[in-house]
Amino acid sequence: MKVSLFTTCLGEMFYVDVLKDVTEILERLGCEVDVPEGQICCGQPAYNSGYAKDTKGPAKQMIKAFENSEYIVCPSGSCAAMFHEYPDFFADEPEWQERAKNIAEKTYEFTQFIVRVLGVVDVGAEYHARATLHTSCHMTRLLGERDSHYTLLKHVKGLDLVPLPNNYDCCGFGGTFSVKMFPISEQMVDEKIRHIEETDAEVLIGADASCLMNIGGRMKRLGKPVKVLHIAQVLNSHQTEGDERYADESRKSTVL
Structure with a gap:
């Protein structure tokens, strides 16, 4: 194919x-x-x-x-x-x-x-961490995909995936919205971060780089310790328990 x-x-x-x-x-x-x-x-x-x-x-x-x-x-x-x-x-x-x-x-x-399309639900990934998932607006509401990211993450060995409260809320990025409507956007992302903190997650996972850049950038400026990873970084991980090498490399590669 x-x-x-x-x-x-x-x-x-x-x-x-x-x-x-x-x-x-x-x-x-x-x-x-x-x-x-x-x-x-x-x-x-x-x-x-x-x-x-x-x-x-x-x-x-x-x-x-x-x-x-x-x-x-x-x-x-x-x-x-x-x-x-x-x-x-x-x-x-x-x-x-x-x-x-x-x-x-x-x-x-x-x-x-x-x-x-491929009919695969388990890509053989292993990543030991407590994580939560941000579902982007465009993916769920416009593309209509609400399940595939959850399906794949549930099969990642060692991953403790916890629900994100109000996960359907926008993170405030919205492309040019975050520039033109900065005060509103900032309040929206701050609310998203509060919900992330409620989960006690070590890692925030997402499937849209724009959302991750917005949320991750704000958390970095606020001094929050949560790692921010694109879902592909987790699905391509073979990190065994106690092995932090991949996590370290992922942290370096995620530009915020």
Whole structure:
């Protein structure tokens, strides 16, 4: 099975190690992974800021870049959901709308692809820690994926996964929202952090780099000791009990 990796802007700039983890996991599961040239920003920042017309250019470029892919996998529910928005952009351009539908139908968030397409629920990971999971708004509400990340984490040996109170609440990032509405965004992320602390978790796990950067950055500024990891870092871990080497490397690789 051939898989094209949609790397995302944040992945390329801040979370390269996460892209490596995603690739290694997919290859272990029998996938042939490539990274199509020509991929750029999916246009989400402009679209979320109300500039729908300006999103057409980036959307067309991304459609051309991934058009020949068998499957498209993205380590971000937010960016994967953006591909599913593309058909609506081209209601007045039937040819591009059909091409956009083709892209949307074969695009999956990373954990969604593993569970829904590959039919795998246990990737053989081992990570000993008490952790909680932040579920991002775009992944659950727009992409409609609410279970795959939980399914995979429940099979990680040694992981004590505890529920996050009010996990459905937004972390306050929202792309440009966190810049334009900073005072509100700050209150939202502070509330999210209070709920994280209620769990006594050592590790916060998420599937969207944007949310992790927002929450992790705020916790770092507040001096909170919770580690912040992308779900791929946990699923690619083989840390045995008492072995902190992978945890140390994960902490270094997560840029906040």
